[in-house]
Amino acid sequence: MSDKIELRHLRYFLALADELHFGRAASRLGIAQPPLSQQIRRLEDLLETRLFDRTSRRVELTDAGRAFRAEASRVLAAVAGAVGAVHRAGRGETGELRVAFAATVMFLDLPQIIRTFRDRFPLVHLDLREMPTGPQLDGLRNGDIDLGFVREPGADSELEIVTVMREPLRIAIHVGHPLASRPGLSVADLAEEPFVLFPQELAPGLHAQVMGLCRRAGYAPRVVEESRELYTSVSLVEAGIGVSILPASVEKLGWRNVRYLPIPGEAETRIAAAWSRNRARPVVAAFMGVVRGIVGTGMSAER
């Protein structure tokens, strides 16, 4: 029976409990007196309990009415809270946001972006994880993550991709290597050198870019060692295993015995934010608003 109670009953009840007068309560509710009588009676029927003792002269709450009054206002407060929560979530001010980033992105502005976002949207739970570009793109497509910061992604009809930053590529070479001190070292000079590279599937775009540089210099690099990500590639260079071509930010890792040389022709890699085009998540939009505010101009959407 009581599962037919509606909020209207509670609103009417509370008005009457405040006024203790059908006429005044009705006019406060913007209705006539008879429907108020009806609805109160209906509520009492649904509850199988009298809420008001009333004569034609006086209206007062019963014990049950007093108990119901406190509870009913809790209900209406909960409704108001629910509406507020929906609006906050609709504006992206709450919820959970799973952000992935390629490891080396942390050397750029990302930490600053995260701090700002935390500050501006404290109710959003940020779930941050390091992840190579390739797996990120998969995760974005199947919904495992909401937003990814990737290196040099290819175009994808399912994903919205916005370039956030750019940085030049560098040749990484052991300081003791004979070529390390040659002025104006070019990619072509590395034709005979052993290369250290990451597996293609971890960062397919960047991988293709490096391979393209070599191809345009007229050779296919001889990859003697693969490492999990950019980090470890540098350590292999330092160990003298081979040379590599890497984004400039790895310089900040501070390996002593590695020299980083600019690449003529200003080859550069893009760091982009990517998210699913289908799932329109307000939190994602909110996060990207912060990103836009910090990296400012220079951002551009593609496809």
Added chain:
Amino acid sequence: MSDKIELRHLRYFLALADELHFGRAASRLGIAQPPLSQQIRRLEDLLETRLFDRTSRRVELTDAGRAFRAEASRVLAAVAGAVGAVHRAGRGETGELRVAFAATVMFLDLPQIIRTFRDRFPLVHLDLREMPTGPQLDGLRNGDIDLGFVREPGADSELEIVTVMREPLRIAIHVGHPLASRPGLSVADLAEEPFVLFPQELAPGLHAQVMGLCRRAGYAPRVVEESRELYTSVSLVEAGIGVSILPASVEKLGWRNVRYLPIPGEAETRIAAAWSRNRARPVVAAFMGVVRGIVGTGMSAER
């Protein structure tokens, strides 16, 4: 806008949030699919926020929907709680009960009654106060107290009165008094003695009863001192100020120099529970149920 939300919307929303399928959710709700679509849409309009991302193939919650789901179930839980509270209050299992009792009643079964009631109805807040019979009857009439334990009340059309216990009256006299050791002392023997009595308005029924005993013995008692209640009457007897006629329970006060003598003819005083006949309070009925269970038979209603 959102003040037109009804519980129906929340119930439908939660069903759909569980099933993520309009057809199944509708059949669970016992309605057809189209009205469910309509009501969900109406709810989204009222909230001005989309709660579900839906294609003709898949239904899933938006961020706002997820936020609303948690809040909406809180609302329904609050409604269920309100219904439960009303029923408890309707059965007298909750609320506040203001009980007054004449001081000497505490020597009888009242403490036991209170313990049992507290045990059986732990959610009822008991407000206990000591109060003479006269003020109790006033308080019951104007609603200051809900239930009173009084001595020898007169009939009253506004009040329901049930005799709970009976006890004999005793003559109270100082042990050093010449009459204290006379065998078969009667009320008539006290004709010339100074009397200690309480003011008429504090316990009008008992006062009239004592006066009646004397009148039937052929005299009007000479009252030399009045005291606030039965307690203090005894102390005045012990001080040798006069004699008195009192309920037997005052013996338990344990004054050393007072002797209590039975009254021939077995004059006795009644202790009654009294409550307002107009205000039908379930808690009062619950309390009286406990009283009935403890004092058992021998209770009787009167006028």
Added chain:
DNA sequence: TATATTGATATGCAAGGCATATGAGTGACA
């Protein structure tokens, strides 16, 4: 005793919720 106040009841209307029928978009499978 008459009157004003106030809650309940009667009746008619209109809004809105629900059911049936149908349309349109999407994924699956041949």
Added chain:
DNA sequence: TGTCACTCATATGCCTTGCATATCAATATA
């Protein structure tokens, strides 16, 4: 690639029900 099945949205009509107007009944006050 085309067809089919599935599923959600839309259209339409009915019927419930909430609300308004009119009226009644009860009670307190003058």
